[in-house]
Amino acid sequence: xxxxxNHKMETREKLLASSAVSAKTSGFSTVGVDGLMKAIGLSGGxxxxxxxxxxxxxxxxxxxxxxxxxxxxxxxxxxSVKLERCLxxxxxxxxxxxxxxGCALPVLGAEIARSDVQxxxxxxxxxxxxxxxxxxxxxxxxxxxxxxSQCVGALVVARMLVTPEVQRDVLKSSHEEVSRRLSERxxx
Numbered sequence: 239x240x241x242x243x244n245h246k247m248e249t250r251e252k253l254l255a256s257s258a259v260s261a262k263t264s265g266f267s268t269v270g271v272d273g274l275m276k277a278i279g280l281s282g283g284x285x286x287x288x289x290x291x292x293x294x295x296x297x298x299x300x301x302x303x304x305x306x307x308x309x310x311x312x313x314x315x316x317x318s319v320k321l322e323r324c325l326x327x328x329x330x331x332x333x334x335x336x337x338x339x340g341c342a343l344p345v346l347g348a349e350i351a352r353s354d355v356q357x358x359x360x361x362x363x364x365x366x367x368x369x370x371x372x373x374x375x376x377x378x379x380x381x382x383x384x385x386x387s388q389c390v391g392a393l394v395v396a397r398m399l400v401t402p403e404v405q406r407d408v409l410k411s412s413h414e415e416v417s418r419r420l421s422e423r424x425x426x
Contacts, residue, residue: 303342304364312371344393
């Protein structure tokens with residue numbers, strides 16, 4: 239039975255969405271093609287009508303997820319007030335507790351680092367775009383890299399911890415330091 243082009247696009251979209259959630263909650267390498275397809279109610283053989291390989295799917299997920307993060311963290315009209323608000327949300331317990339709904343960098347960063355060059359190049363493109371947006375707001379390339387790295391690192395550390403109180407301490411300390419740096423920058 240042949241399906242319409244629209245059906246194929248809808249299936250591809252379901253596969254991308256489901257695979258992204260799976261990658262962000264369990265890691266991308268932990269699930270095979272059959273498992274990814276089973277999650278959307280299809281057989282593993284149908285996968286190859288959408289992607290030539292699992293690596294191509296991962297690259298697409300990385301591009302898509304980082305594009306979403308870029309949109310949330312560096313929208314069209316970004317100023318220091320909006321950046322501060324975004325960073326407060328980023329460094330929140332909600333973000334720690336719901337990796338599937340948040341930024342891909344803290345959950346997929348290690349897998350991206352182990353991936354082939356095409357995946358790393360795609361990630362670099364989006365990370366550099368985020369950095370460039372923040373650098374314009376902050377007036378400093380190095381401060382933008384430092385804050386970006388601190389926020390991603392704080393989320394990774396908070397997720398590694400077991401006790402919510404300690405997780406909150408990590409997030410609060412990081413947010414206070416980032417806010418202090420932003421305030422210092424504004425008063426310069």
